[in-house]
Structure formats: structure tokens, C-alpha cells
Amino acid sequence: FVADQFQAHVIWFGANPMLPGRRYILRTETDSVSATVTALKHQVNINSFAREAAKSLQMNEVGVCNISTQAPIAFDAYKDNRSTGNFILVDRATNATVGAGMIDFPLRRADNVHWQVTDVNKGARAATKSQRPGVLWFTGLSGSGKSTIANALDRLLHARGKHTYMLDGDNVRHGLNRDLGFTEADRVENIRRVAEVAKLMADAGLIVLVSLISPFRDERRMARELMEEDEFIEIFVDTPLDECARRDPKGLYEKAFAGKIANFTGVSSPYEVPESPELRLETVGHEPAALALKIEQFLERRMEEK
Amino acid sequence: FVADQFQAHVIWFGANPMLPGRRYILRTETDSVSATVTALKHQVNINSFAREAAKSLQMNEVGVCNISTQAPIAFDAYKDNRSTGNFILVDRATNATVGAGMIDFPLRRADNVHWQVTDVNKGARAATKSQRPGVLWFTGLSGSGKSTIANALDRLLHARGKHTYMLDGDNVRHGLNRDLGFTEADRVENIRRVAEVAKLMADAGLIVLVSLISPFRDERRMARELMEEDEFIEIFVDTPLDECARRDPKGLYEKAFAGKIANFTGVSSPYEVPESPELRLETVGHEPAALALKIEQFLERRMEEK
Numbered sequence: 001f002v003a004d005q006f007q008a009h010v011i012w013f014g015a016n017p018m019l020p021g022r023r024y025i026l027r028t029e030t031d032s033v034s035a036t037v038t039a040l041k042h043q044v045n046i047n048s049f050a051r052e053a054a055k056s057l058q059m060n061e062v063g064v065c066n067i068s069t070q071a072p073i074a075f076d077a078y079k080d081n082r083s084t085g086n087f088i089l090v091d092r093a094t095n096a097t098v099g100a101g102m103i104d105f106p107l108r109r110a111d112n113v114h115w116q117v118t119d120v121n122k123g124a125r126a127a128t129k130s131q132r133p134g135v136l137w138f139t140g141l142s143g144s145g146k147s148t149i150a151n152a153l154d155r156l157l158h159a160r161g162k163h164t165y166m167l168d169g170d171n172v173r174h175g176l177n178r179d180l181g182f183t184e185a186d187r188v189e190n191i192r193r194v195a196e197v198a199k200l201m202a203d204a205g206l207i208v209l210v211s212l213i214s215p216f217r218d219e220r221r222m223a224r225e226l227m228e229e230d231e232f233i234e235i236f237v238d239t240p241l242d243e244c245a246r247r248d249p250k251g252l253y254e255k256a257f258a259g260k261i262a263n264f265t266g267v268s269s270p271y272e273v274p275e276s277p278e279l280r281l282e283t284v285g286h287e288p289a290a291l292a293l294k295i296e297q298f299l300e301r302r303m304e305e306k
Numbered sequence: 307f308v309a310d311q312f313q314a315h316v317i318w319f320g321a322n323p324m325l326p327g328r329r330y331i332l333r334t335e336t337d338s339v340s341a342t343v344t345a346l347k348h349q350v351n352i353n354s355f356a357r358e359a360a361k362s363l364q365m366n367e368v369g370v371c372n373i374s375t376q377a378p379i380a381f382d383a384y385k386d387n388r389s390t391g392n393f394i395l396v397d398r399a400t401n402a403t404v405g406a407g408m409i410d411f412p413l414r415r416a417d418n419v420h421w422q423v424t425d426v427n428k429g430a431r432a433a434t435k436s437q438r439p440g441v442l443w444f445t446g447l448s449g450s451g452k453s454t455i456a457n458a459l460d461r462l463l464h465a466r467g468k469h470t471y472m473l474d475g476d477n478v479r480h481g482l483n484r485d486l487g488f489t490e491a492d493r494v495e496n497i498r499r500v501a502e503v504a505k506l507m508a509d510a511g512l513i514v515l516v517s518l519i520s521p522f523r524d525e526r527r528m529a530r531e532l533m534e535e536d537e538f539i540e541i542f543v544d545t546p547l548d549e550c551a552r553r554d555p556k557g558l559y560e561k562a563f564a565g566k567i568a569n570f571t572g573v574s575s576p577y578e579v580p581e582s583p584e585l586r587l588e589t590v591g592h593e594p595a596a597l598a599l600k601i602e603q604f605l606e607r608r609m610e611e612k
Contacts, residue, residue, distance in 0.1 A: 020485075038485035042359030053348030053359040068484060107487070163469070165510040175532075176502035178374060179326070179344035181413070196482035197503055204471040206510060226481075 003106035004072040005038070010057065010065050014091065014098030018057040021188040023222055024098065025090040026069055029083055034070040034092075041065065055185045057099075066107060078102035093218060131162050132303050133202040135227055136295070138211045139220060139274060140237030141266045142252055143244035145283045145291075146211040149237060152292035154209055160296075165201055167194060169212035182263045188219055195223035202231055207299075215271045230302075234277040235295065241266045243284055309412035310378040311344070316363065316371050320397065320404030324363040327494040329528055330404065331396040332375055335389060340376040340398075347371065361491045363405075372413060384408035399524060437468050438609050439508040441533055442601070445520045445580060446543030447572045448558055449550035451589045451597075452517040455543060458598035460515055466602075471507055473500060475518035488569045494525055501529035508537055513605075521577040536608075541601065542583040547572045549590055 012018045018037065026035035043054035044062045057063045078085030089099035136153070138146040150166055157164045172194055173180070180186040191214050201208045214220050224232040244266070245253040256264035263269045274280070279298060281291045318324045324343065332341035349360035350368045363369045384391030395405035442459070444452040456472055463470045478500055479486070486492040497520050507514045520526050530538040550572070551559040562570035569575045580586070585604060587597045 050356055051359050053357050066485070163511070165506075167506070172506075175505065176499060179372070193482060193499075197506065199481065200471075200473070200478075200503065201507065201510065204507065204510075204512060205469070 001076065001106045002072050002074050004070070005066065005068045005107040006075070007041070007104040007107060008065055008067055008087070008101040009044070009062060009078075009104065010037070010067075010089070010099050010101040011062050012057040012059060012099045014096070015059060016091075016098075017059075017184070018063070018089075018099060019185045019188050020056070020065075021185070021192045022218060023092060025092055026067070026073075026087050027090060028073060028075060028087045031073040033073060035089070036068050037065045038068045039066040055183060064104070065101075067101070075103050075106075077105055092221075131205070131207060132299075133205050133207060134231050134233055134299075134302075135198045135202050135208045135210060135223075136233050136235055137198075137214070137220065137223060138209065138235045138237055139214045139277075140239060141241060141244045141271055142213055142264075143247050143249055144237040144239035145288060146213075146237045148288045149281065149283075149291050149295075150209045150211045152288045153295050156292050156296050157207060157299075162207055163205070164207045164209060166209045166211065167198055167201070169194060169210070169214075172197075184263070184269075187263075188216075191216075191219040191223065195219075195226050198223070199226050202227065213265050213271075215265045215269065217272045217275070220274065233279065233298075233302075234274055236274040236277040236280045237283060238280050239283045307382065307412045308378050308380050310376070311372065311374045311413040312381070313347070313410040313413060314371055314373055314393070314407040315350070315368060315384075315410065316343075316373075316395070316405050316407040317368050318363040318365060318405045320402070321365060322397075322404075323365075323490070324369070324395075324405060325491045325494050326362070326371075327491070327498045328524060329398060331398055332373070332379075332393050333396060334379060334381060334393045337379040339379060341395070342374050343371045344374045345372040361489060370410075371407075373407070381409050381412075383411055398527075437511070437513060438605075439511050439513060440537050440539055440605075440608075441504045441508050441514045441516060441529075442539050442541055443504075443520070443526065443529060444515065444517045444541045444543055445526060445583075446545060447547060447550045447577055448519055448570075449553050449555055450543040450545035451594060452519075452543045454594045455587065455589075455597050455601075456515045456517045458594045459601050462598050462602050463513060463605075468513055469511065470513045470515060472515045472517065473504055473507070475500060475516075475520075478503075490569070490575075493569075494522075497522075497525040497529065501525075501532050504529070505532050508533065519571050519577075521571045521575065523578045523581070526580065539585070539604075539608075540580055540583040542580040542586045543589060544586050545589045 020037045020040050023034050023036050041064045042051040045052050076084040085103045087101045088097050091098045138150050140146050154164050154166050177190050180190050198208045198210050255261050256267040265271050326343045326346050329340050329342050332339055347370045348357040351358050382390040391409045393407045394403050397404045444456050446452050460470050460472050483496050486496050504514045504516050561567050562573040571577050
């Protein structure tokens with residue numbers, strides 16, 4: 001078979017759980033590609049062989065997954081050929097082997113879905129607006145000031161005749177991502193969907209402002225890799241945790257410190273600081289309007305570079 | 307409790323399976339609201355009480371679900387109060403009772419997600435483009451000509467200086483909806499996500515062209531109800547099945563008739579004809595360009611009405 005989607009049995013070795021939506025490196029005898037578990041169909045109870053519902057796989061657990069690779073790979077079903085029907089999964093950050101898999105069968109869904117070519121393309125749409133489409137990805141702790149700065153920038157760009165859209169992580173949770181909670185697996189899927197929508201909006205010619213805690217490096221990298229070269233602008237809104245907790249605009253830190261909110265970034269869940277964001281904004285001692293202006297100047301230079 | 311999301315045990319009575327994402331009427335002792343099962347967490351095996359993975363509930367099956375109601379309702383946990391802790395689910399089309407439920411506990415997710423007010427709103431964005439945002443929803447059989455007509459209209463509107471975007475169902479399946487297949491449950495979720503993205507794009511001031519088979523009345527109604535009044539324009543691309551099969555641009559009907567594609571609309575899965583679309587286009591004997599012009603004239607009248 002040559003395909004980019006298949007079903008497989010996966011045995012998980014990683015210390016961190018296997019999360020659908022997160023990207024891993026998939027290695028077969030002949031190929032090495034970026035791959036995502038698009039669905040964990042069920043976990044297999046290794047004592048009773050019962051099919052149990054699960055959202056992630058912990059160490060030593062076995063699950064049946066749909067896997068999607070970035071490019072098609074050649075393989076056989078494991079039952080037909082053990083050497084061409086197996087693979088390993090490697091963590092992109094640590095390079096550790098985190099899982100092993102046996103391929104069950106290819107999924108044909110992509111076969112019957114042809115890409116519809118649209119005549120009016122991104123260039124044509126962007127040209128009519130004299131702007132360079134892009135995705136401004138604001139990351140930072142809750143209460144760091146992401147939405148406030150994004151809002152100030154939105155006003156500024158709108159006043160200069162740019163066509164923008166603000167995709168706020170909180171707002172999307174009331175619609176598109178209404179079915180998602182705050183577990184690690186759901187947060188990964190939340191970020192994936194927001195990134196895909198931002199990509200569609202950039203394709204529509206817009207300057208998209210995304211305001212999303214997005215605490216994990218891996219998901220921010222996933223979002224970056226979805227976009228075209230130079231289209232993703234990571235803006236790290238750098239506010240110390242104690243300052244965020246002091247501002248606490250939504251009263252969430254107080255609840256989090258009291259143990260009333262699980263998986264709260266910075267308190268009961270980690271925030272991985274961006275290593276090389278396009279912009280890093282220190283908010284302590286700086287007005288949102290001044291920071292917005294700084295971003296606008298960055299965008300103007302970017303426009304000239306083009 | 308007063309909440310708009312909770313977990314419940316549901317017993318399904320309906321002849322059609324319970325599908326996450328589809329809307330039902332939820333009735334408690336005191337309330338009657340539109341409700342959606344946002345997630346089927348697992349099915350309960352009624353012999354062994356094991357938690358089994360499932361994507362839908364068939365008749366007489368029991369599942370643990372997250373349910374989201376359109377407005378908050380007052381309730382108790384079933385274990386605390388049997389009369390204020392239960393509800394029934396009613397099919398919106400037939401008015402038949404299709405399920406009964408016992409509430410486990412409220413979900414607090416919405417509590418901690420505040421709506422971020424954005425300063426630049428839809429009106430401001432649309433005003434700068436002298437256009438009325440909207441969602442043109444093309445529905446019809448595979449091969450009916452939806453994408454061809456939408457593409458012709460897209461070119462026409464672009465030439466007149468309108469800012470449009472085409473959301474093609476097939477293309478979205480390569481990105482945002484990559485994790486979804488073609489089962490009924492997955493098709494409902496596919497349409498829900500496309501509708502939510504179309505809503506965001508209309509909110510960005512765009513005229514959005516959605517080309518999607520969308521065979522079920524209920525999902526088209528769901529899409530319509532997501533949008534503002536008069537923002538949803540349903541366009542029924544009316545081509546007889548035998549004509550679609552004769553054109554067969556993607557070679558899919560041949561495969562479907564040979565039984566090689568499951569759940570193929572018009573062959574092995576129903577297409578529910580729109581009852582009162584804003585526009586109905588007969589394609590036999592009419593050129594796509596002429597049909598596109600007809601839509602454009604409809605939009606011009608709509609713009610004047612405003």
C-alpha cells in the first residue's frame with residue numbers, strides 16, 4: 001500500500017502520554033515522516049482484550065489508532081509482512097522512541113476526496129487589500145495581556161485600513177471548540193483547530209490575530225508549520241506569573257491556587273517559554289497601546305521586505 | 307445547579323442512532339431547550355457494565371454523554387433528586403421521544419471561559435468593504451455542480467471588488483477535518499465545524515461560499531440557526547441523480563454503484579431535498595456562468611434591501 005492514513009495498533013512507551021493531534025516522527029524500515037494520531041479509537045485492555053474508551057494512552061498501554069502522515073508512505077499490513085508492517089514513533093523534542101505500532105490497514109478516506117482548485121487565490125485576495133496576510137500568534141500566561149494587546153493592535157490596523165480578524169481562544173470555545181475541555185488531549189485539539197482556522201483566514205487574505213495561551217512548544221511549532229514560510233509571527237507576551245496572578249482579571253488564579261481549577265497553566269500545568277519568537281513583549285511598565293505600536297512597526301517592515 | 311453543560315447517562319430509544327453534534331430538544335420538568343450531545347464519552351455494556359468506545363448510540367443502548375444546551379437550565383444531580391435530575395430528548399423533525407437521561411453533574415468549563423469583547427466588530431469590518439457579509443451554502447449531490455458554480459460566482463464577485471472566500475468541504479477534509487471520516491456521526495461533525503468556520507468568516511466581514519453536499523435537513527438548519535437573521539443563503543443545486551452519475555467528474559458514482567464506497571449520498575445514503583432554499587438552481591441546460599450571475603443578482607437585491 002501507499003497511503004497517508006491508516007489504522008494501527010500502538011503500544012506506548014513514553015513517559016508523557018500519547019495525545020491525539022500531537023505530532024511525532026514515524027519511522028518504518030524505509031521512511032521517516034511527521035505523523036499525527038488523528039483518532040484514538042479505543043484502548044485495548046491487555047487482560048480482557050475489551051475495547052475501552054480512552055482519550056490518551058499512558059505508558060505500557062495499547063490502543064487502536066488512526067494515524068495520518070504528512071506524506072504518503074509505503075507499507076504492508078502487519079499480518080501480511082512483519083518487517084514492512086511495523087513502525088516506531090519518536091518524540092520530536094527528545095528524540096526518544098515513545099511508541100511502537102503494527103499497521104492494520106490503510107484508510108481510504110483521502111483517496112475519494114479531491115482537492116478543489118479555486119480560481120481566486122490568496123495572492124489575488126491579498127493584492128486587493130494592499131496587505132500581506134499573516135498569523136500573529138499571541139502566546140503567554142492567562143492574564144499576561146494577550147487579548148488586551150491584540151485588541152489594541154486590531155484597532156490600530158483597522159484604522160490604517162488593514163483587514164484583520166481576531167481569533168480569541170476563549171471565544172472559539174463557545175462555538176467551534178464547544179466540544180472540548182481542558183485535558184491535555186483537548187488542549188492540543190483546541191490549538192490544532194484554531195491553527196487550521198487561522199490558516200484558512202490567512203488564505204482569505206486577512207491578517208489574523210490569535211490570542212491563545214498555547215502553553216506547549218510542540219503545538220506552537222505545529223501551528224507554525226501549518227502556515228507558509230514567514231506567515232507565522234509568534235508574539236510572546238512575557239509577564240511574570242506573580243504579576244499575572246496579581247492582575248487576575250478573571251479571578252482565575254485565586255481559584256487555581258485554591259485547587260479549584262485543574263490543569264491551570266502556570267499553576268498546575270506547565271508553560272513552555274518560546275525559544276525564538278518573532279517578538280517578545282515585556283508588559284510590566286509598558287502600555288498596551290505602545291506594545292501594539294511596536295508590533296505594527298514590525299508588520300510595516302515585513303511588508304516592505306516583501 | 308444552573309448550567310448549560312453537564313454529563314448525563316442517556317438511554318436511547320430512537321430508530322435513528324444518537325449522533326454527537328446533532329441537535330435535539332431537551333425537556334426537563336421545567337425547561338425545554340435545544341441541546342447537543344457534544345461528546346459520547348463511552349457506551350455502557352448493560353451486561354458487564356464495561357465502558358466501551360462508541361461513536362453513536364443505537365436503540366436500547368446506554369451511554370455517558372456530555373450535553374450542551376442552548377440556554378442554561380436549572381437541574382439537580384439525579385442521585386440527589388430523581389424528578390429534577392432527569393430529562394427526555396425529542397427529535398426536532400418527528401417530535402418523537404428518542405432518549406431519556408439522568409444528569410450526573412454540571413460541567414464547569416463555560417464558567418471559566420469569559421467572552422472577550424473585540425473592539426473592531428463585524429459592522430466596522432463590513433463597512434470598509436461596502437458589502438453585506440453572508441454565507442452562501444451550496445447543497446446538492448456529488449457531481450451536481452456546486453463547486454463549479456461557486457467558483458464561477460467567486461470569480462464574478464472578486465471582479466466586482468467583493469471580498470469572498472470559498473470553503474470547500476473536500477478541501478477542509480485535508481486540514482481542519484482531517485480527523486473525520488464518512489460515518490453519519492463524522493458527517494454531522496464535519497458540517498458543524500464548517501458552519502462554525504463560515505460564521506467566523508462572516509463575522510470577519512466576508513461573503514463565504516460553502517460548497518458541501520450536506521445531505522441532511524437537520525444539519526443545514528443547524529448551520530442556518532448559527533448565523534444571524536438573513537445571513538444564511540441556502541442554494542440548492544438541483545441536478546437529477548442520473549445526470550450526476552452520467553457526469554461523474556471524480557469517478558465516484560461508478561465506485562459507489564459497484565458497492566466500493568459506503569455511505570455514498572444518493573446511492574447508499576439519503577439526500578434530503580431542501581424544502582425552502584433561498585435559491586434553487588436547475589443545472590441541466592444552464593451554464594455555470596449564467597447560474598452564478600443569477601446568484602450575484604440575488605445578492606445585489608439583498609444588498610439594496612439592507
